Amino acid sequence: MEILIRPTTDLATDLAAGLVADRLRARPDLVLGCATGRTMENLYANLVERHRHDNLSFARCVTFNLDEYVGLGADDPRSYHAYMREHLFRHVDIDPAHTHLPDGTADNLAGEAKHYEGQIAAAGGIDLQLLGLGESGHIGFNEPLSSLMSRTRQKALTPTTRKQNAEFFGGPDRVPARALTMGVGTILEAREVLMVVLGSAKADILAKATEGPITAMISATALQLHPNCKVIVDEDAAVRLQGQDHYRWIFENEPEWEPYR
Ligand code: GLP
Numbered sequence: 001m002e003i004l005i006r007p008t009t010d011l012a013t014d015l016a017a018g019l020v021a022d023r024l025r026a027r028p029d030l031v032l033g034c035a036t037g038r039t040m041e042n043l044y045a046n047l048v049e050r051h052r053h054d055n056l057s058f059a060r061c062v063t064f065n066l067d068e069y070v071g072l073g074a075d076d077p078r079s080y081h082a083y084m085r086e087h088l089f090r091h092v093d094i095d096p097a098h099t100h101l102p103d104g105t106a107d108n109l110a111g112e113a114k115h116y117e118g119q120i121a122a123a124g125g126i127d128l129q130l131l132g133l134g135e136s137g138h139i140g141f142n143e144p145l146s147s148l149m150s151r152t153r154q155k156a157l158t159p160t161t162r163k164q165n166a167e168f169f170g171g172p173d174r175v176p177a178r179a180l181t182m183g184v185g186t187i188l189e190a191r192e193v194l195m196v197v198l199g200s201a202k203a204d205i206l207a208k209a210t211e212g213p214i215t216a217m218i219s220a221t222a223l224q225l226h227p228n229c230k231v232i233v234d235e236d237a238a239v240r241l242q243g244q245d246h247y248r249w250i251f252e253n254e255p256e257w258e259p260y261r
Contacts, residue, residue, distance in 0.1 A: 001224055003210060003231045003247040004257070005238045009042065009198050012234040015260055016130075016196045017046035019230070021056050023128050023192070029060040031120075033129030033187075034088070035140075036065065036080045039196050040132055044087040051092045058094035062123050064116075065101040066131075066140035067181035070154060073105045078168050102152065102180040113152040113180060120186070129190035133197045136160040137205050137218030141181035148214075148222045150183030184222045193229040195220070200236040207240035 006012040020043070024030050034040075050056040065080055074081035081101050089099055100119055106112035120126060131139050136158050142150065143158045155178065162175040169175045187193070197206045209220035210231060223229045238244050251257050 001210060001226070001229045001231060002250065003233065003238075003241065003243070004251050005233055005235065005241075005244060005247050006251075007235050009234045009236075012196065012198060012232050013042040013046050016043055016194060016232045017050065018260055019194060019232075020047060020128065020130070021050050021054075024056060024058070024061060027127065028057065029062065031062045031064065031123050031125065031127045033126040033182075033190055034063050034065045034084060035130045035132050036067070036083050037132040037134075039198050040130065041087055042198075043130070043196060047088065048091040056092075058092045060098075061094055062098045063094070063100060064120055064123070064126060064182075066129075066187075067179050068102045068104040069176040070104045070109065070178040070180060071176050074101075074103075079104070104176075104180055109154045109180060113154065116152045116180075116182075117186065126190040128192045128194060129187055131187070131193060131195040131220075131223075133195060133202055133205060133209060133220055134161055135164050135201065135205060137209055137220050139184065139187055139195070139220045139223070141179040142184050142187075142219035144217045144219070146184055146216060146219045148188075148216055148219070148225075149185040151186050152180065152182050154178055155181055184219050188222060188226055190226075191228065193223060193226050195223065195229070195231045197231065197233045197237045199234070200239065202237045203240045206231075206233060206237050207242070211242055 068080045072079040102116045103112050141155050143155055162172040165175050166172040214221040
């Protein structure tokens with residue numbers, strides 16, 4: 001795992017978007033794992049700008065989202081289907097047939113989960129998986145005690161997560177109680193993982209997720225096992241990291257990061 005600290009939210013977002021853009025230019029048929037949440041809104045806005053002003057094309061890109069709420073259809077404005085259309089898909093040249101999210105309205109949710117895993121495999125697996133970090137330490141909707149080998153399946157959401165997403169539904173009790181989510185094991189199979197964590201509210205959970213012991217109580221700790229995982233954070237999120245001086249040194253000195261400095 002590599003942690004990269006940038007001074008501001010904008011610079012952290014720009015670094016993350018720069019990495020995504022470089023992977024997409026190197027491989028136009030990139031299979032991109034997409035995440036949702038406020039953190040990703042900034043990232044997608046930055047990618048849309050690069051599409052508009054810097055010739056970044058999504059024409060051959062294939063996407064798979066991490067998760068969707070159970071019971072929300074693609075036309076529901078609170079669904080992650082709608083989120084992705086609103087923040088990325090409708091602004092770029094992606095082929096809608098290349099975009100995938102789990103169907104939270106499927107009659108047979110276990111069957112849908114299996115079908116989704118099959119679609120990822122048929123696409124050759126995920127090249128680059130984007131992640132945010134939930135306040136409960138989840139990635140996707142892998143709530144505490146999710147098996148670190150789990151696959152796509154239905155999960156019940158914790159009160160912390162429902163509270164975190166309450167503003168989009170008009171109160172925590174109105175947030176759907178369940179979601180279909182890629183499993184931790186599914187996420188770990190991506191060839192590269194890029195997690196973005198912004199703001200002081202995430203400082204504690206970021207330190208636990210990256211520097212703490214691996215535990216199913218915090219599914220993001222499983223990323224410590226991934227051979228190619230980068231975590232991009234801003235100064236506000238980084239304040240509790242024990243190794244922050246070292247991480248800063250890496251970004252400032254390692255040749256790999258020279259083009260991004
Ligand atoms: C939701 C999503 C996660 C996301 C998290 C963080 O719970 N299922 O994939 O990482 O929110 O969201 P935010 O970026 O708004 O803090």
